[in-house]
Amino acid sequence: FPLAPPRELPLSAVDRLVPFVHETVWIYLSDYLLLLIAFLVCRDTLRFAGAFLTVIAVSVLAQWLVPIAFPRARFPVDPSAGLSAWAVSMLWSIDAPTSCLPSLHVGMAAMAALAGWRAPPLWAPRATPALIAAWSAAVCASTLTVKQHYAVDVLAGLAVAVLLLVY
Numbered sequence: 001f002p003l004a005p006p007r008e009l010p011l012s013a014v015d016r017l018v019p020f021v022h023e024t025v026w027i028y029l030s031d032y033l034l035l036l037i038a039f040l041v042c043r044d045t046l047r048f049a050g051a052f053l054t055v056i057a058v059s060v061l062a063q064w065l066v067p068i069a070f071p072r073a074r075f076p077v078d079p080s081a082g083l084s085a086w087a088v089s090m091l092w093s094i095d096a097p098t099s100c101l102p103s104l105h106v107g108m109a110a111m112a113a114l115a116g117w118r119a120p121p122l123w124a125p126r127a128t129p130a131l132i133a134a135w136s137a138a139v140c141a142s143t144l145t146v147k148q149h150y151a152v153d154v155l156a157g158l159a160v161a162v163l164l165l166v167y
Contacts, residue, residue, distance in 0.1 A: 006067035006098040011074075014151035018144040022081035025088045027142040031105050034135050038112035041128055048115050054164050055107040059157070068100040068150070075147040088146060095148070103149045106157025109136035114165045 035052070042048045072092055077085050113129075113136035140158070143149040149157075 003065055004067060006069035008069050008071050009150055009152065011071075012151050015144070018151075020075045020147050021145040022078065022084040022088050024142040024145040025084055025091060027138050028105065028146045028148065029087070029091070030135070031109055031139045034112055034132070034139060035108055038115060038132055041132075042115050044115075048111075051111050051115065051161075051164055052108070055111050055160055056104065058160050058164070059102050059104045059107055062102055062156075063099055063104075066101065067098045068153075069097045070100055070147065070149060070153075072097050072147060091146070091148070100149055101153045102156030102160050103140075103143050103153040104157065105143050106140045106149070106154050107160045109139040110158050110161035111165060112136055114161060 039045060039048055039052075077088050077092075079085050081088075113133040140154055143154055143157075144151060
């Protein structure tokens with residue numbers, strides 16, 4: 001429920017350069033599994049839960065106060081992409097194009113990666129923080145390749161996660 005009519009931003013050079021890749025919708029959707037795994041392996045689950053709720057609150061408040069819409073119509077879904085095209089269509093029908101700035105997916109993925117580096121689990125393999133960070137980076141990139149977010153949304157999502165976890 002944005003406070004004002006959403007507006008579109010001009011596409012940056014990065015937004016124009018990054019192609020629409022239907023198949024990356026699966027990486028984008030895997031953010032939910034990433035968060036669950038990060039929560040299960042983090043050492044400080046209470047802090048993780050607090051950061052999780054705060055990232056959501058800050059992002060949703062920003063999207064409500066300053067509604068930005070991504071111009072999805074410029075990137076038509078190609079039916080020949082099969083199941084991935086269907087998944088993108090479903091994603092776009094569920095997730096409003098005004099859920100842009102900052103990217104909640106990026107904020108959550110970055111939070112998961114930062115939490116893993118900050119307090120890696122004692123019982124998990126040593127590679128776990130690096131794997132979560134790589135997965136998080138893939139989720140962040142997929143927000144651009146699925147044409148769900150502007151590049152500035154990605155930077156804002158990263159900033160929210162970093163600022164909230166630094167406190």
